[in-house]
Amino acid sequence: MNRHITADTAALPFIDLSALAEEPHAAFAALRKEHAIIQVGERQYMALRAHDVLAMLGDPRTIQVEGPDYVELNGIPDGVVARFLKDIFLFGNGDAHRAKRGLFARTFAHGAIREARPRIRAVADAIVADLPRSESFDFIERMAARVPAEMIAAILGLPGSEVPYFTRHACTVARALTPVYPHRHHREIEDAALHLSTYVEEHMLARMVEPRDDVLSKLVADWRSNQVIPFPSLVHQVLGIILGGSDTTRAAFAMLVALLVQHPRQWRLVKDDQALIPGAVAEALRYEPSVGSVARFTTAPVEVGGVLLPAGVMLRVSTMSAMRDPALYADPDRFDIRRCDHPRMHPVFGAGPHRCIGEMLARLEMQEGLDALVCAVREIEIETHPRMTGCGGIRQISPMRVRIR
Known part of the structure; x- marks a missing residue:
């Protein structure tokens, strides 16, 4: 046995993650x-x-948790949610993962997304112009949710008028991706997944009959010429893209704005110098991430922190904990948009073959959304401060009521 291994799993404390959900950073x-x-x-x-x-995110002795294992470990009943989670490329590996993810590789390539930057800014400017002045409103509903949802709709070719519909259901289905599956809300999640999958399927079937100049039409055309996966699986992958492209950025953008307003000096810095905006986005993603952990599965015995884990267990890699670790960041509990010690590859987006496919889109949506806001708004008063809850997977954000002038 490796001489550095000092304990086995029997010596580890057993922690109920739900007990950490309210104050996870301190815990x-x-x-x-x-x-x-x-x-x-x-x-x-x-x-x-x-x-x-950071080591485990790319360790070859761990793989992404497979969908069937994730469903079984969480005891998710058979149905629409279970079938979706078993199939999406988020919970896949090897050739199957590459085939499914590859369907979207060109669409979300960094170069293609950079070319869409003026379009992203136009969406953000229009949303900011539509915000009420000097009256209370829900910032998450009126802006934070709209920027990523309207962009993913524009990219895929979904009507802008339908954004509120699929956003509402996507936010509900996202609750299936928390570390502790919320069984008491299963019926609500199942119903939302049924509505969302039916919605996506109808749009894709319509593109078969009447193609348009959009990504959905291209996906359907490519699939018809080379059916590498069944059609229901193609629907699942699009559903996963909608989910990933709306809910996590919604929460992350709202928290970015809230953190800046809570730190007035840094809000003023951003207003005076928009070159600081990318740093502000990176720091908000570190300080209060909307995704708290990545689930991995050990394929061989692996040592983690002096403990030997056997093959065949789930290892939740807490990027949320790592991003407040003083071994990685100086004074990690300080929110500092001028921080210079971010790793080259931001941990919140994962690593390796499963690094977030929408990373560039999410970054630009947050950057352009914030830029549009600081250019058009003199002051933001937060009446109801949002809280990010949960300690892994997709975290939940509470309402955020504001007034702007």
Whole structure:
């Protein structure tokens, strides 16, 4: 046995993740001092320290948790949600993952997204112009949700008038991707998944009959000429893109604005110098991420923080904990848009073959959304401060009521 391995899994503390959900940063900080890894379920573990987290994101002895395993581990009943989670490329590996993800590779390539920057800005400017002045409104509903949803709709070719419909259902289905599946809300999630999958399928079938100049038509045409996956699977992949392209950026953008307003000096810095906006986005994603962890599956014994994990267990890699680790960031509990110690590859987007396909789109949506806001708005008053809850997977954000002048 490796001489650095000092403990086995029996010595690890067992932590109920739901108990950490309200104040996860403080809980992780306390746990991280004593433990590099904790047990969070039967044959389920979570890595907390930055060194181990960054290593495990790309360690060849771990793979993305497969959809069927994810469904089984979480006890998700058979139905629309279970079929969707078993099939999407987020929970796949190897050739199957490459085939499904490859359908969208050119659409979300960095160069293609950069070319869409003026379009993103036009969407953001129109949304900001539509915001009410000097009266209370829900910022998440009126702006944070609209920027990514309207952009993903424009990219795919979905009508802008239907954005509120699919956004509402996407936010509900996203709750299936939390570390502890919310069984008490299963019927609501199942119904939303049925509505959303039916909506996507109808649009794709319509493109078969009457193609348009949009991504959905191209996907359908490519699929008809080379049916590498069944049609229901193609629907699932588009559904996954809508989910990833709307809910996580919605929460991240709202939290970006809230953090800047809560730090008035940094809000003024951004207003005076828009060159600081990319740094502000990177820092908000670190400080209060909308995605808290990545689920991996061990294919061979692997050492994590002096503990030997066997093959065949789930390892939740807590990027959320790592991004507050003083071993990686100086004074990590300080929100600082001028921070210069971000890793070259931001941990929040993952690593390797599963690094977020929409990373560039999410960054530009947040950058252009913030730029449009600071250029048009003199002051933002937050009446109801949002809170990001949860400690892994897709986190949830509470309402954010504001007044702008």
